Amino acid sequence: MQETKNKKDWQPKILAILCNWCSYAGADLAGVxxxxxxxxxxxxxxxxxxxxxPMFILKSLQNGFDGVxxxxxxxxxxxxxxxxxxxRRKFAxxxxxxxxxxxxxxxxxxxxxxxxxxxxxxxxxxxxxNEIRKVGxxxxxxxxxxx
Amino acid sequence: MIKALREEVxxxxxxxxxxxxxxxxxxxxxxxxxxxxxxxxxxVEQLIWDETCSNNLAVYLxxxxxxxxxxxxxxxxVVKGCxxxxxxxxxxxxxxxxxxxxxxxxxxxxxxxxxKVLKQTEGKEVLSARFEKERMxxxxxGFKTEITKSDMLSRSCIHCNHPNAPVYDIFIxxxxxxxxxxxVYPDVEAFEKLDCETRWKDMVESYSQCIRCYACRNVxxxxxxxxxxxxxxDPQWIGKSPEITDTLIFHLNRNLHVAGxxxxxxxxxxxxxxDIDLLRLNRKISKEILERFNFTAGLDIDxxxxxxxxxxxxxxxxxxx
Numbered sequence: 001m002q003e004t005k006n007k008k009d010w011q012p013k014i015l016a017i018l019c020n021w022c023s024y025a026g027a028d029l030a031g032v033x034x035x036x037x038x039x040x041x042x043x044x045x046x047x048x049x050x051x052x053x054p055m056f057i058l059k060s061l062q063n064g065f066d067g068v069x070x071x072x073x074x075x076x077x078x079x080x081x082x083x084x085x086x087x088r089r090k091f092a093x094x095x096x097x098x099x100x101x102x103x104x105x106x107x108x109x110x111x112x113x114x115x116x117x118x119x120x121x122x123x124x125x126x127x128x129x130n131e132i133r134k135v136g137x138x139x140x141x142x143x144x145x146x147x
Numbered sequence: 148m149i150k151a152l153r154e155e156v157x158x159x160x161x162x163x164x165x166x167x168x169x170x171x172x173x174x175x176x177x178x179x180x181x182x183x184x185x186x187x188x189x190x191v192e193q194l195i196w197d198e199t200c201s202n203n204l205a206v207y208l209x210x211x212x213x214x215x216x217x218x219x220x221x222x223x224x225v226v227k228g229c230x231x232x233x234x235x236x237x238x239x240x241x242x243x244x245x246x247x248x249x250x251x252x253x254x255x256x257x258x259x260x261x262x263k264v265l266k267q268t269e270g271k272e273v274l275s276a277r278f279e280k281e282r283m284x285x286x287x288x289g290f291k292t293e294i295t296k297s298d299m300l301s302r303s304c305i306h307c308n309h310p311n312a313p314v315y316d317i318f319i320x321x322x323x324x325x326x327x328x329x330x331v332y333p334d335v336e337a338f339e340k341l342d343c344e345t346r347w348k349d350m351v352e353s354y355s356q357c358i359r360c361y362a363c364r365n366v367x368x369x370x371x372x373x374x375x376x377x378x379x380x381d382p383q384w385i386g387k388s389p390e391i392t393d394t395l396i397f398h399l400n401r402n403l404h405v406a407g408x409x410x411x412x413x414x415x416x417x418x419x420x421x422d423i424d425l426l427r428l429n430r431k432i433s434k435e436i437l438e439r440f441n442f443t444a445g446l447d448i449d450x451x452x453x454x455x456x457x458x459x460x461x462x463x464x465x466x467x468x
Contacts, residue, residue: 090454
């Protein structure tokens with residue numbers, strides 16, 4: 001990839017998988033409130049964090065994202081009542097598993113952001129971007145990259 | 148023991164309590180056992196039970212093309228601890244009706260991994276094997292060796308703490324006592340202590356041996372989807388060639404699909420032609436699920452699998468504060 005050629009100019013590419021009802025609206029609020037946050041995320045809107053199959057995360061790492069952020073409604077606030085609880089169980093297994101095989105823990109992150117937390121959304125994105133910037137371009141589990 | 152097993156099965160047929168009994172019979176090669184399907188009392192002499200009976204027979208209730216569950220009213224099945232746990236899993240997931248099964252438990256001290264024995268004989272063909280208490284005597288053309296049996300155990304048996312089926316109707320012999328039925332994971336803990344780089348290198352090294360034959364999936368009692376994600380081509384999740392990232396993602400995702408459902412019978416790694424330690428990821432997941440949700444797959448018929456249930460106030464330390 002062009003972006004990874006020159007380490008100095010490298011910008012992390014992060015996939016933000018946001019639930020339609022809370023985090024996506026939170027991102028929208030951050031936007032309309034003109035809160036500044038790093039432009040490194042690409043947003044993927046899903047109906048619910050429970051829709052996120054761990055496979056989505058594995059595939060996005062394989063296809064060249066340097067990090068993945070999944071964000072949904074706070075526990076108890078799910079539009080579908082229990083989607084985020086189910087998601088939490090999946091992530092509770094996925095995250096340690098990825099760390100176990102040697103993927104840097106910073107690459108895959110989870111957060112809860114509500115529709116009213118525009119400020120918080122900006123904070124989360126800033127934090128995730130900075131952390132991924134620190135660990136550098138993804139090399140593990142990336143197709144076509146020898147690691 | 149074998150005699151008691153045969154008598155018990157004969158009695159089941161005579162009392163018309165079963166239409167079919169699935170058990171192990173003597174294999175055509177040394178150190179192997181083959182599944183046998185017994186339909187009448189005369190055939191019970193085929194049954195055996197020893198440390199070569201490694202197949203998880205539960206798998207015949209879900210994946211067999213003959214659809215044994217649909218075509219037989221009552222099925223008797225001989226099970227070790229892990230196979231018995233698979234049956235519990237099937238009952239939880241509504242794949243079988245508990246009342247249509249006659250579960251015959253046998254006490255298991257672990258099964259032999261034939262690949263380990265072949266390593267011991269440096270690849271030389273074994274023509275006969277005899278089991279004594281703690282040892283096994285292996286003979287072939289021009290050699291005869293004695294091996295300690297516990298060194299030849301399948302990797303899944305080393306840390307096993309469920310040697311008896313958790314649910315059974317008949318038990319042959321005495322159930323084996325275990326010090327504790329809480330699983331231990333010294334192997335996983337040791338690997339966790341290594342640094343990130345080493346762990347990744349090790350994973351790549353071991354999984355790059357994978358030729359993607361999917362034997363692990365085919366033999367797995369918990370993998371019974373009618374269409375597996377690797378066979379789907381729209382969307383195509385996994386590339387067809389054995390490329391390392393595709394291979395790793397296949398194994399990761401397969402392990403995630405059996406998360407909280409894997410009974411660690413080790414069928415996958417005994418089937419693996421590349422001799423990959425396939426259970427390492429399963430065991431990591433089992434450990435995580437036990438620690439977080441206090442759940443072990445296949446022990447309780449009334450408990451939902453860990454990833455099919457949730458608790459509102461559980462630990463969420465992995466989520467950004």
